[in-house]
Amino acid sequence: MQDGISDNEGTNPESTARVLGTMVVLAGAVAVFATDNYVTASLLPSVLSDVGGERYFAWTATAFLVSSVFAALLISKVLTRFATRGAVLIGLTVFGVGTALCALSPSIWVLLAGRLVQGLGGGLMSGVSLAAMRMVLPERLWGRMLAVISLMWAVGNVAGPALGGVFAELHAWRWGFGVMVAASVVIGLVAVRSLPAGGETGQARDQPADGAAAEPWPAGSLVLVTVGAAAVSLAGIVPKGAATGAMIALGAALIAAFLRHERHATDRILPALTYARGSRLRWYYLGIAGLTIGVTAETFIPLFGQRLAGLTPLSAGFLGAALSMGWSAAQLATSRITGEAAVRRFRVAAPAVVAVGLALTAAGQHAHAGGGAVALWVVTLAVTGAGIGMGFARFAFPVMSSIEDAAEAxxxxxxxxVVQVIAGTFGSALGGVLVNVGAPSDQDSARLLYGGLAVLALVGLAAGIRTASRSGSSVVGTAAAEPAAEVAAAESVPAAA
Structure with a gap:
């Protein structure tokens, strides 16, 4: 047996090449998605100065994320109908069209439309990379693939700010989006050559179980969560005060309705085990949500870097990448620590580190910041990212290894x-609200933003404590299935609820 390849792949060169090709394409899709995040964040101040609509700065992120929610909710259905290659190509094509629309934007409204289309493609690209991992790669490679995905974010950390910053300083921001269109085309061509249309890839068929195709589309869940995310997004532009509170309350109520609908419905987005009494799956998802909240700060970092410290677009772009650099470094540094006790401690410590890092970043925000202050921001943002990196795989891996049924898995x-995108959407939307509450003072806006996100990140701490206190928790690096009693309970959720 070769290291990291199952027996079949080790003795079948064609199968081995197919597995490696799959990993390259999935990693490439993540690299395009990650790079675009930083390119866009670096370009946005320049874009909005040209097309107008600075009041809608947060909407450029939430428009992307709201449509990503819709796309993410359809991942399992898209994979069922089109297999991995079809799903990847659809995501890349839609993403490329949206990016081209951003490049050609004459106004803020066309830009927002482009971001909506981008979000559909981006949601598919990022979601397929995680879901297809479970479907088409041997279990031995899941941990390695997570590390490769983390590395792709590191690639985006460098390439994104560099590209976005250079094009912004050259007053050629449209070409920055154009480069991302070209990148999506290149990965699409590689996907056509490397991925099979369907059939055997790795340890599993490149299709869920036959029963999955017959399941109805989860229309109720789609409507509730998408409208809920849009409601919170609107809270950032309505008049401050009662209207803002009302929109946030409406969004929260719709998400609560989404969870209740999911618990009772047969056409769910999340697996039935999520809602089973005593299941650990819900806490793993909640831990991912708490960590994701910290990531949403990246949208605003270049903006405050330019406004509070007078950084150039290029320098502000690299400042924005400090968080993900910490994430990638911590995930790679801790990936070999798989002892059960250590994993439980990581699940508790990681969200706490995120919250502390964001709180320290908030405390360091002030107008006319000099080089020392900016250096401190880099450190505290890297600490925030390190918390995400040390905890993400510890919450994510048990999710992928907890269910035997192919369709539910x-x-x-x-x-x-789905959980990442929903948490990111709400975090970005609430961040926009906090920024507007602090206006016109950039210092107050920055402090409210980072401080508010620090409080929200404590959701992950609650989840980490809950999983650490339960016996038999899944361990990263093992195939720890949920107890049969939990699966049986999950099958009876609709009736019991």
């Missing part, structure tokens, strides 16, 4: 992206 893996 696909939902569980796709649910990782």
């Amino acid at each position: 696909t939902k569980a893996a796709a649910g990782l992206n």
Whole structure:
């Protein structure tokens, strides 16, 4: 047996090449998605100065994320109908069209439309990379693939700010989006050559179980969560005060309705085990949500870097990448620590580190910041990212290894992206609200933003404590299935609820 390849792949060169090709394409899709995040964040101040609409700065992120929610909820269905290659190509094509629309934007409204389309493609790209991992790669490679995905974010950390910053300083921001269109085309061509249309890839068929295709589309869940995310997004532009509170309350109520609907419905987005009494799956998802909250700060970092410290677009772009650099470094540094006790401690410590890092970043925000202050921001943002890096895989891996049924397992893996996108959407939208509450003072806006996100990140701490206190928790690096009693309970959720 070769290291990291199952017996079949080790003796079948064609199968080995197919597995490696799959990993390259999935990693490439993540690299395009990650790079675009930093390119866009670096370009946005320049874009909005040209097309107008600075009041809608947060909407450029929430428009992307709201449509990503919709796309993420459909991941398992898209994979069922089109297999991995079809799903990847659809995501890349839609993403490329949206990016081209951003490049050609004459106004803020066309830009927002482009971001909506980008979000659909981006949601598919990032979601497929996680869900297809469970479907088409040997279990031995899941941990390695998570590390490779983390590395792709590190690639985006460098390439994104560099590209975005250079094009912004050259007053050629449209070309920055154009480069991302070209990148999506290149990965699409590689996908056509490397991925099979369907059939055998790795340890599992490149399709969920046959029963998955017959399941109805989860229309109720789609409507509730998408409208809920949009309601919170609107809170950032309505008049301050009662209207803002009302929109946030409406969004929270719709998400609560989404969870209740999911618990009772047969056409769910998340697997049934999520809602089973005593299941650990819900806490793993909640831990991912708490960590994701910290990531949403990246949208605003270049903006405050330019406004509070007078950084150039290029320097502000690299400042924005400090968080993900910490994430990638910590995930790679701790990936070999797989002892059960250590994993439980990581699940508790990681969200606490995120909250502390964001709180310290908030405390360090002030107008006319000099080089020392900026250096401190880099450190505190890297600490925030380190918390995400040390905890993400510890919450994510048990989700992928908790269910034996193929259709439900696909939902569980796709649910990782669903939870990330929903948490990111709400974090970004609430961040926009906090920024507007602090206006016109950039210092107050920055402090409210980072401080508010620090409080929200404590959701992950609660989840980490809950999983650490339960016996038999899954351990990263093992195939720890949920107890049969929990699976049986999950099958009876609709009736019991």
